[in-house]
Amino acid sequence: MKDAGRIGAVIASLVLASVTARPGHAQDAEHGKTIFKACATCHTTDQTARVGPGLGGIIGRRAGAAPNFAYSEAMKKSDIIWDTKVLDAYLEEPQKVVPGNRMPYAGLKNTTDRADLVSYLATLK
Template sequence: MKFSGRIGPFIAVLTLVASIVSPGYAQDAGRGESVFKACAACHTTDDTNRVGPGLGGIIGKKAGAATGFRYSSAMKNSGIVWDEKTLDAFLESPQKAVPGTRMPYAGLKDTTDRADLIGYLATFK
């Protein structure tokens, strides 16, 4: 596509900026490990359940399905399969993402912290 006049360079710069600043999930798993420390009071990075379920291999798992953990009906019936998008929404606001969940957490509001945490959790297969 070719643009004439002054709009051409503007579109080119805008396209370049959008590709660099894309809100995708360019995570820093090392930083995510630090973010996870707040989660570690209730969760593990393996399949061991605590107050919350173990999060080992969470990417691709069905919500409410960890063996031996007593989930709310809301979580068991949510139909969620955990991926970057569903984890991001849940971590931002658990009660909004799954109304009726028992997770007593207000949410992780910082987008970068959530992305880094998801990147860290994704390292556990």
């Protein structure tokens, strides 16, 4: 019984150490810039529209409001103000966040890549 107590204490210590030793992911805008290269086919880092709207200044902007881009009715009526939380959800599943939007993108499922991409987009002014 004495050994069982020690084993339990060792297991508890290992579990606690594994939980506390894992640092949270620090968002990496430089890595996000690399991830953005896939987005650059359709989007720019300024206000210039391509197949998609320019993403310069996206944080704090109302969805469907960038100049010189013909948005879907779904996006214009979404009543979204882009912040990091909404942008993260949208990049994960665009059709879930704004059903009927025209962005032909299934979503970025990797949470680290998505967090880094959002961090990079937040730097665009």
